[in-house]
Each structure stands twice: as C-alpha cells, then as structure tokens.
Amino acid sequence: MSNLNAPHGGELVDLIASEQQLEGLKSEAGNLASWDLSHRQLCDIELLLNGGFSPLNGFMTESDYQSVLDNMRLADGTLWPMPITLDVSEDFAAKVAVGDKVTLRDPEGVVIAVLELSDKWVPNKTEEAEKVYGAADEAHPAVNYLFHKAGNVYLGGKVIGLELPNHYDYKALRDTPAELRAKFAKWGWRKVVAFQTRNPMHRAHQELTFRAAREQEANLLIHPVVGMTKPGDIDHYSRVRCYEHILNQYPEQTTMLSLLPLAMRMGGPREALWHAIIRKNYGCTHLIVGRDHAGPGKNSQGEDFYGPYDAQELLQQHEEELGIKMVPFQMMVYVKEKAEYMPIDDVEEGMTVLNISGTEVRRRLQEGLEIPDWFSYPDVVEELRKTKPPRHKQGVTVFFTGLSGAGKSTIANALMVKLLEMGGRPVTLLDGDLVRKHLSSELGFSKEHRNINILRIGYVASEITKNGGFAICAPIAPYKQTRREVREMIEEQGGFVEVHVATSLEECERRDRKGLYALAREGKIKEFTGISDPYEAPETPELYIDTVDCTPDEAAQRVLLKLESMGFIK
Structure with a gap:
C-alpha cells in the first residue's frame, strides 16, 4: 500500500493490496472469521478503499471515534466530522479478538477486504446520536439506523482491499x-x-x-x-x-x-x-x-x-x-415578468415570484397533473412520470394492524373481495395465519421471530407493490419500529396505507374463539400481545377503525373511501 500524489487535492490513501500481497490474502481469507457487509458498510468500504475517505486507512479505532464525537477531529488532530465504524452483532464480536484478521464480504460472498482488528468496543449510542446528529431523536434517519439497525459492537482497524465492490450499473x-x-x-x-x-x-x-x-x-x-x-x-x-x-x-x-457511492447520514x-x-x-x-x-x-x-x-x-x-x-x-x-430564474435576494419589490415545492411536485406526479416547463425540463418530467406514475396506477399495500381478535382478517377478506370486484390490478392477501403457515412455519413467537415474520410480510408486499398490485396485510404487528421498517421498505415502491383496527382488549378477549387470551392469562402462552407483551399502537395511521361500532362491510367500505381520497383508486 502506498500514498498516491495527485494533481488535484492532497494525497490519497491507497488501501488496495499489491499483487504480491493478494496471493497470500486470498488463500488466508477463507480461514478467517467472515463478516457480510451491510449496504451502508459496503458504501463506506468502497470510499475507504478508493481513497474517497482519505486520510482514513480503515474503520476507526476507539480513540479516533471518541475524538470525532467530541472534537470533529481524529486523535492526531486531523479534521474529520463523521464516525466511520464497522458495527457488528454481539454474537459475531464474541468470535473475534484484537489482533485477529476478519474477512469482509459483499452480499454475494465476494471477499472485498481483510480487517486487521485493533479495537473492539461497545459504543454509547445515545452519546453518538447527540454529539454527531444533535439529538437522540429517532425521527432522524441516521439516529433510527443507529438505534435499530446498527450492530451493538464496533470493530476498528486497518483494512487491506482485495478489490473494489462491483457495480453493474453506469x-x-x-x-x-x-x-x-x-x-x-x-x-x-x-x-x-x-x-x-x-x-x-x-x-x-x-x-x-x-x-x-x-x-x-x-x-x-x-x-x-x-x-x-x-x-x-x-x-x-x-x-x-x-x-x-x-x-x-x-x-x-x-x-x-x-x-x-456514499451512504449519507x-x-x-x-x-x-x-x-x-x-x-x-x-x-x-x-x-x-x-x-x-x-x-x-x-x-x-x-x-x-x-x-x-x-x-x-x-x-x-x-x-x-x-x-x-x-x-x-x-x-x-422564477420571476414571471422577466421569464427567467433569479437569486431571491435580487428580486425587486412587486415582481411575481413562481415556485413549486418538492411536496407539490410529488403531488402533481401522484395526481397526473401538469408540471410547467418553467419549473423543469420535459424529458426530466417524463422520466419522473415513468418512476412515479399517478397513484391510481401505482401498486399499494394496505397494512392492517391490531390485537388478536380485533377483526383484521375479516376486514382484509372483505376488502380483497371488493377490490377483486373492481378489477384493474391484481390483489394478494397476506393474512398473518396464512403467512405463518406458508412462509414462516419454522418461526416461533419470540419478539425476534415475530419481527422476522413481519419483515417477511413487508418484503413480499413491497414486491407486489413494486409490480403494480394491491397487497393486503393483516398481521398483529405490535411493534412501532418494525412497522416503520415495513413502511420505508414499501414506500420506496409505491403506496402504503396503515389501518389501525383499534378494537379494545376487552372486546378482543370477549370474542376469543381460539381461547388464546385465556391461556395467556393463565401463563400457558408466553409473550402474548396485549397480556404479557405490549402492543405499541400507531400514532398516525392513515385510518383508524373500531369494529365495535361497524360491520366488516362498513369497515371495508371505509378503507375503499380512504384509498379513493388518497388517489389510489378512481
């Protein structure tokens, strides 16, 4: 490895192994502990290896990490504002020790680099959130990632690259x-x-x-x-x-x-x-x-x-x-009288200023409305219309959530039939019990397994949505964070409508056909939602339904009216 003097900027760190090193590293890599890089880690390591993150020569040590949090500088005083760390699970961290080497692979199993492990520590994530992002507020996407997706242990050390991550596009x-x-x-x-x-x-x-x-x-x-x-x-x-x-x-x-290829924070x-x-x-x-x-x-x-x-x-x-x-x-x-764009500070009093916000552009795309030529170029708008067609041509997921016995499956079935009657788009029902049987039969009912099950439902729904269909999901989905992950996964592909079937616990127990609540009260079913495990009610669902005061037909009709008001059906 060497530093490359370049005509622009400072020196670039070169972390790609020499041909002499490559031979030994390739044969060694198969015998080392191996970590599959997440999407964000893959972005980070590409910019480490290609010099984009110069002067970093690997994932940060604990001293560099702490110094960046406190002072926006590496331990040697070099200005650097963002922690670049390799976060891993506690299970994986227990398998490796300082002084070890770790193989880093892409999602296809290709060895990208070898980490020479010099530091291993458990970070204070709240401190990281407050110092780097200004608040430990999960509305911030990086804070949400830090608390719910990043591993709990950080590894630091120099990396030696075998090859840059491969891209097939552009x-x-x-x-x-x-x-x-x-x-x-x-x-x-x-x-x-x-x-x-x-x-x-x-x-x-x-x-x-x-x-x-x-x-x-x-x-x-x-x-x-x-x-x-x-x-x-x-x-x-x-x-x-x-x-x-x-x-x-x-x-x-x-x-x-x-x-x-940057992972923004x-x-x-x-x-x-x-x-x-x-x-x-x-x-x-x-x-x-x-x-x-x-x-x-x-x-x-x-x-x-x-x-x-x-x-x-x-x-x-x-x-x-x-x-x-x-x-x-x-x-x-855009100044109407001049028919041109101007810096806002240069606009004279009395002139007519035209502007369209990002929110308004999205609304016009969703509703198939005109986007004026003064705002954008016709070929750019055409590309955006391909990606974001009007809502009535998009796929959409209707995601019911609520306690066991709330009436989710009944309403979901009624909605499915009404959408099939209307025609125009394929309709798929992803009922909690059916998914358990066909997609998640090996899973239990621990919090971890329930989350995996919901994320599987979300993934299937996102594929249906991406391909223009209606996905109707009816799991309990008790956890706010998991529902957020499902929403983010699906909204990348099309529409997402969350329906909280907010039937009370007392009413759900009264309806208890399977006797599950009674068994949970007796302690024979552990971690049962609403009894021994919490249900985190949605704070801002698109629709709120209490089945005590409406029939399944009426509830399904309310969902149809909501879909119509949001532009998903015409």
Whole structure:
C-alpha cells in the first residue's frame, strides 16, 4: 500500500493490496472469521478503499471515534466530522479478538477486504446520536439506523482491499478519486465546482449550478449520491437518467457527471464538512452548499433538526484548513415578468415570484397533473412520470394492524373481495395465519421471530407493490419500529396505507374463539400481545377503525373511501 500524489487535492490513501500481497490474502481469507457487509458498510468500504475517505486507512479505532464525537477531529488532530465504524452483532464480536484478521464480504460472498482488528468496543449510542446528529431523536434517519439497525459492537482497524465492490450499473459514470483527478488534469480543469445532490435536478438547480461555476470561472462536476440516501428518496437509476438529460442544458465541455457511492447520514452541518473533505479527495476546489444542506427534515416536535445556514457557517469556519472553498447556495426563483430564474435576494419589490415545492411536485406526479416547463425540463418530467406514475396506477399495500381478535382478517377478506370486484390490478392477501403457515412455519413467537415474520410480510408486499398490485396485510404487528421498517421498505415502491383496527382488549378477549387470551392469562402462552407483551399502537395511521361500532362491510367500505381520497383508486 502506498500514498498516491495527485494533481488535484492532497494525497490519497491507497488501501488496495499489491499483487504480491493478494496471493497470500486470498488463500488466508477463507480461514478467517467472515463478516457480510451491510449496504451502508459496503458504501463506506468502497470510499475507504478508493481513497474517497482519505486520510482514513480503515474503520476507526476507539480513540479516533471518541475524538470525532467530541472534537470533529481524529486523535492526531486531523479534521474529520463523521464516525466511520464497522458495527457488528454481539454474537459475531464474541468470535473475534484484537489482533485477529476478519474477512469482509459483499452480499454475494465476494471477499472485498481483510480487517486487521485493533479495537473492539461497545459504543454509547445515545452519546453518538447527540454529539454527531444533535439529538437522540429517532425521527432522524441516521439516529433510527443507529438505534435499530446498527450492530451493538464496533470493530476498528486497518483494512487491506482485495478489490473494489462491483457495480453493474453506469460503469462509465463511476470514477474513483484518482480517476477523476486524472480526467481533470487531462482536460485542464484547474478549478472544479462540485454539486452534491440526492434529488432530481430541475431548472432552478441547473441555473444555480451554472451561475456558481460561471462566477468562479470554474468547471462543474455534478456529483450525485448513489449509495444510501434518505428513506423515500427517488431511486438512483431514475435520478441518473434525469441527470443525463439535464447535462444537455450546459455549454459543451464545461460540465461532467460522475456518481458518488456514499451512504449519507443526513447529518446537516457535520455532513456538509464531510462532503467537502470527500470532494477535495475527488479533486474538486469548490463545493456548492445550500440552505439546510443534508438536513433530514423535521424532528419529533415538528421543528427542523438544523438551522437553515448552520452547514454553511460550519464549513466557512474550516474551508481554509480544508483547502476547498464553499460556494453558498442562493435560492433561485422564477420571476414571471422577466421569464427567467433569479437569486431571491435580487428580486425587486412587486415582481411575481413562481415556485413549486418538492411536496407539490410529488403531488402533481401522484395526481397526473401538469408540471410547467418553467419549473423543469420535459424529458426530466417524463422520466419522473415513468418512476412515479399517478397513484391510481401505482401498486399499494394496505397494512392492517391490531390485537388478536380485533377483526383484521375479516376486514382484509372483505376488502380483497371488493377490490377483486373492481378489477384493474391484481390483489394478494397476506393474512398473518396464512403467512405463518406458508412462509414462516419454522418461526416461533419470540419478539425476534415475530419481527422476522413481519419483515417477511413487508418484503413480499413491497414486491407486489413494486409490480403494480394491491397487497393486503393483516398481521398483529405490535411493534412501532418494525412497522416503520415495513413502511420505508414499501414506500420506496409505491403506496402504503396503515389501518389501525383499534378494537379494545376487552372486546378482543370477549370474542376469543381460539381461547388464546385465556391461556395467556393463565401463563400457558408466553409473550402474548396485549397480556404479557405490549402492543405499541400507531400514532398516525392513515385510518383508524373500531369494529365495535361497524360491520366488516362498513369497515371495508371505509378503507375503499380512504384509498379513493388518497388517489389510489378512481
């Protein structure tokens, strides 16, 4: 391994093994403890191996991790705002010891790297959430990931790469930092402005990026994230097709598109600093930083997690140390009288400002309404319409949740029949008992197994939804976090309508045909929802039904009316 001097930026760390090392590592890897990398870990290790995370030479040690939390610096004082750690399960952590080597594999089992384990520790996740993201609030996607998806033990140490993760998509657009720096040098691009995005680009984005590059007398790199972004974002395949269309709107040989395999944390100010370091490693000299850069939206109290200009202020404090200049994002608005976009600060009093929010764009796509040419380009809108057709053409999951005996299965069956009568889309019922029989027969009723069962139902429903069908699910699904994971999984593919069948515990016990509640009261059934295990009621379901005061027909009709009001049926 060596450091590569490059024409742009500082030195890049090269963690890929030499040919001499490769032979020994390949034969050794099969005998080591092996960890399958998650999607986020795979993104992280790609940027470690290709130099995008220079000067890191592996997953952080405990001292580096703690220093980053406390000071936004590595233990040696180098500015670095985001912890990059290998989180693993407690079971796996118990199998390895400091001094061991660990094989790191992709989901297909291909060996990507070997970790030389130097540190193993149990982090204080609440401290990490508060120091890195500003609050231990699970409304923040990274905090939710930290508490519910990340392993409880962190491993640190140097990594030696055998090969970069393989991508089958957009190979011509996937440049390593060294490759991108070499292109800039070859083309004579001495000043390069990077534009970070996780969303499709419209006319306002084209205008502000063009102006930013022109004002700096620099070339422009559109550098979208195609690793992990915020749940609910448009998939990167659709976005890249949009970016390819929008490239035609820039003067020739001034602008290029390259893809960044980053797993975003939506960490606001710290993330902006992180993005700047990464873009410096990719050879850029400037980074456009917008209002609420990499912000995750609202917290549990309905307030923004970060101030609108916190990211700009933090990066401004450190841009000299980093050696990359910030270009502040000026909000661009369309001025009717001038028939052009202008920075909002330049708009004179009395002028008519036109703007469409992201929420309004989604609504227009969902309802098949016009998106005006002044807002976006026709070929970009066409791509978005392919990905996000009107709601009545999308697949949708109706997810019933409630206590045993609440009436979920009865209403679900009635709804299935009514949807089959209407026709137009295939309908699949994923009843809790039927799924248990055909998909999860090996599972018990522990909390872990119940969660696995619900996630299996969610996965099948997401595939049905993706392919334009109706999926009707009727499990108990007692846990809020598991339902959230199912919602996120399905909303990437289409619609999700949660129906809380909120029949009281007393009424459910009174109806108890199978005698399950009685057995639970006697202690013969352990961890029974509502008796010895909690039911976490939904806080904001799309629909709330109490079957005490309505028949199954009436309940199913209420669901149909809700689907109609949301635009899923016409």
